[in-house]
Amino acid sequence: MTDRPSVLVPVRVLEGESIPEGVPELLSTAHVVLLGYHVIPDQTAPGQARMQFEEQAIERLDEFEEIFTDAGATVERRLVFTHDGQKTINRFIREEDCLAVLVPNATGSVEDVLVAVRGTVGIDRLARLVAGVFGPIDASVTLFHVGSDDETDADAETLLDAAADRLADLGVAESAIETRLDRDRGPLDAITETAREYDAVVMGETDPSLATFVFGMPADQVAERFFGPVLVVQREPPAESEE
Amino acid sequence: MDDQPAGSTGQNVAGEVPDEEPQAVTDETTVHDDDVELERTIGLSGGLAIGVGTMIGAGIFVFPGLAAENAGLAATLSFAIGGVVALLVALPTSELATAMPRSGGGYYFISRGLGTGIGAIVGLGLWLGLVFASAFYLVGLGHYATAVLAEVGVSLGIDPVIAIGLVFGVALTALSIGGTENTAAIQNVVVGILLVVLTAFLSYGVLDALGVFGRSTTPETFFSQGYFPVLTTAALVFTSYLGFAQVATVAGEIKEPSRNLPLAMVGSVVIVTVFYVVTIFVATSAFGADRLGQFGETAMVEVARDLLGVPGAVAILVAGLLATFSSANASILSASRAVYALSRDALLPRRASEINLRYGTPHVALLAAGGPILVLVATGKVELLAEVASFLHLVMYALLCVTVIVLRRRDPAWYTPTYRTPGSPVLPAIGALASVALIVFMQLESILIGVAVMVVSYVWYRYYAADVSLRGDI
Numbered sequence: 001m002t003d004r005p006s007v008l009v010p011v012r013v014l015e016g017e018s019i020p021e022g023v024p025e026l027l028s029t030a031h032v033v034l035l036g037y038h039v040i041p042d043q044t045a046p047g048q049a050r051m052q053f054e055e056q057a058i059e060r061l062d063e064f065e066e067i068f069t070d071a072g073a074t075v076e077r078r079l080v081f082t083h084d085g086q087k088t089i090n091r092f093i094r095e096e097d098c099l100a101v102l103v104p105n106a107t108g109s110v111e112d113v114l115v116a117v118r119g120t121v122g123i124d125r126l127a128r129l130v131a132g133v134f135g136p137i138d139a140s141v142t143l144f145h146v147g148s149d150d151e152t153d154a155d156a157e158t159l160l161d162a163a164a165d166r167l168a169d170l171g172v173a174e175s176a177i178e179t180r181l182d183r184d185r186g187p188l189d190a191i192t193e194t195a196r197e198y199d200a201v202v203m204g205e206t207d208p209s210l211a212t213f214v215f216g217m218p219a220d221q222v223a224e225r226f227f228g229p230v231l232v233v234q235r236e237p238p239a240e241s242e243e
Numbered sequence: 244m245d246d247q248p249a250g251s252t253g254q255n256v257a258g259e260v261p262d263e264e265p266q267a268v269t270d271e272t273t274v275h276d277d278d279v280e281l282e283r284t285i286g287l288s289g290g291l292a293i294g295v296g297t298m299i300g301a302g303i304f305v306f307p308g309l310a311a312e313n314a315g316l317a318a319t320l321s322f323a324i325g326g327v328v329a330l331l332v333a334l335p336t337s338e339l340a341t342a343m344p345r346s347g348g349g350y351y352f353i354s355r356g357l358g359t360g361i362g363a364i365v366g367l368g369l370w371l372g373l374v375f376a377s378a379f380y381l382v383g384l385g386h387y388a389t390a391v392l393a394e395v396g397v398s399l400g401i402d403p404v405i406a407i408g409l410v411f412g413v414a415l416t417a418l419s420i421g422g423t424e425n426t427a428a429i430q431n432v433v434v435g436i437l438l439v440v441l442t443a444f445l446s447y448g449v450l451d452a453l454g455v456f457g458r459s460t461t462p463e464t465f466f467s468q469g470y471f472p473v474l475t476t477a478a479l480v481f482t483s484y485l486g487f488a489q490v491a492t493v494a495g496e497i498k499e500p501s502r503n504l505p506l507a508m509v510g511s512v513v514i515v516t517v518f519y520v521v522t523i524f525v526a527t528s529a530f531g532a533d534r535l536g537q538f539g540e541t542a543m544v545e546v547a548r549d550l551l552g553v554p555g556a557v558a559i560l561v562a563g564l565l566a567t568f569s570s571a572n573a574s575i576l577s578a579s580r581a582v583y584a585l586s587r588d589a590l591l592p593r594r595a596s597e598i599n600l601r602y603g604t605p606h607v608a609l610l611a612a613g614g615p616i617l618v619l620v621a622t623g624k625v626e627l628l629a630e631v632a633s634f635l636h637l638v639m640y641a642l643l644c645v646t647v648i649v650l651r652r653r654d655p656a657w658y659t660p661t662y663r664t665p666g667s668p669v670l671p672a673i674g675a676l677a678s679v680a681l682i683v684f685m686q687l688e689s690i691l692i693g694v695a696v697m698v699v700s701y702v703w704y705r706y707y708a709a710d711v712s713l714r715g716d717i
Binding site for chain 2: 040041042043044045046047048049050051052053054058077078079080081082083084087088091
């Protein structure tokens with residue numbers, strides 16, 4: 001395997017979704033796991049959909065694969081017929097050990113990126129992704145933290161500085177790294193508002209809870225309101241779990 | 244023939260060839276050509292819901308009156324016999340399913356194990372068997388809906404049972420074709436509600452029957468109608484055990500098939516057997532077999548009314564509607580899966596499994612299920628529909644048992660089940676004999692219709708796809 005960060009790019013391949021402008025360039029130094037999937041209703045057997053749509057879907061995936069390869073990425077591709085798109089995406093994150101999932105939105109050339117840092121947990125994966133994807137294209141990286149009430153500015157700065165050091169260790173030019181602190185706003189609003197000034201967003205996955213069940217994952221909500229690409233960094237897979 | 248390369252050959256009249264077998268089967272997917280995967284999305288609870296949901300409707304909500312009339316209190320024994328036979332078949336079927344976790348269920352296993360001709364008879368028989376079963380459930384549904392109307396005091400000039408069955412048949416088919424809502428999730432919820440309602444009701448009923456509430460029950464001779472009706476009744480009510488094979492028709496979509504398929508099939512048989520036996524016990528204890536028989540299809544409503552008053556009757560009416568509805572729904576979907584499996588193997592035109600571009604559903608296959616169902620519902624003959632459905636399934640069950648014995652003996656390289664049925668070849672042989680034995684106790688009319696279906700199936704195969712030869716390859 002490469003030391004390129006693996007990024008999952010899920011595409012609903014038969015519903016006209018394609019790879020938006022700018023995304024191949026953004027991921028040119030990543031290992032792209034290209035997942036073409038097609039969601040079918042329960043009444044339909046997945047094999048039935050395969051018989052009818054396989055050729056067409058493979059043709060499109062071929063095109064997409066070529067776009068990524070031409071841009072310089074390494075590509076692993078798969079076509080899946082499924083009743084449950086989310087289950088398929090989760091399986092790929094696990095099986096292919098993906099650092100992040102891309103919510104594809106079009107972008108121009110990426111010059112700056114907003115990286116939401118929530119806490120120390122998972123910071124290593126976050127740093128690996130940012131360094132791997134944005135380091136080589138010399139984008140300026142802004143580490144962004146939204147302070148909570150029981151957290152002093154000093155705490156927050158320590159956190160952001162630690163993250164900056166990690167990035168520098170991984171080869172990102174120190175001059176390209178900025179830190180930015182916000183408070184008195186919900187993290188979600190803060191990220192969405194601030195993101196407007198940037199070309200892309202990197203953020204962490206949120207633990208599922210009642211709120212995420214009702215309102216959807218924050219990452220999806222950000223992606224909906226922000227018109228550029230969002231990379232959602234995935235939690236560390238649990239070390240060899242039960243079974 | 245084991246030396247020949249695996250894989251299916253030949254083509255049908257239209258020049259279509261069987262679809263290629265997949266390369267590999269994992270816990271989560273079926274893999275074709277390296278990079279095309281079919282996701283497995285049905286877990287154990289989903290599998291159980293298909294099995295239990297298909298079965299529980301008939302045994303509890305349609306048969307108690309009919310069975311008690313035929314066999315008296317010994318109808319409990321009839322249901323127990325049915326359960327044992329179902330279990331004897333479910334175990335070998337589980338073995339086959341773990342060796343070949345592909346959609347199409349019994350048809351797939353037999354066509355790969357015993358040859359294409361027999362497979363074609365079973366496959367077409369499975370499709371039509373499910374059609375007969377769905378029609379039977381819909382007529383049952385009609386009886387319940389009619390009882391609901393009677394309960395609220397609406398009286399129609401005509402007997403609305405068949406009309407209601409037809410309306411629901413049309414509605415179900417249309418919903419399956421045009422519905423985008425999550426049908427599997429709905430099925431799970433319906434089955435969950437049913438089991439809760441039934442458990443509560445039956446627990447009360449058992450306590451009552453045992454005299455806990457101080458009422459006198461109707462003690463009775465166990466074999467009030469003699470011994471022979473016990474067996475004919477077992478044959479009749481076997482329709483209530485047709486659901487576990489439906490689990491196998493979606494075998495290609497079950498997660499961790501080597502664990503979940505056996506658990507779902509055997510588990511659902513055990514669950515419904517317990518429910519059936521207890522139900523008949525409670526029902527006959529409340530009324531005695533003779534009076535129960537007079538109530539016919541909706542006898543359980545009267546039992547509930549007797550035990551718990553009007554609220555009980557309403558609860559059971561609603562449960563009956565849900566149960567027969569879910570049985571009919573599950574059977575239509577399974578029938579459409581059977582059509583898909585046949586057309587994948589070029590035994591039916593490829594067009595039959597075509598997917599509607601607007602809804603993403605297999606409209607031809609669903610209509611191939613829904614259309615004949617309406618014709619059969621129109622006959623309104625509950626017992627005949629039930630027996631023909633049982634007949635066609637029992638033929639498949641017997642052959643499933645034979646398939647296990649044959650495959651164990653031949654032991655082809657691709658046959659590596661992760662679950663092995665106990666007591667082979669003795670228990671599978673008993674399962675096969677028991678299945679055939681139940682057929683013997685059916686009415687002549689049912690047997691004739693069943694045989695006719697099989698003959699037509701074979702003629703179709705000789706005409707349409709005589710050249711096709713199917714082989715197992717995973």
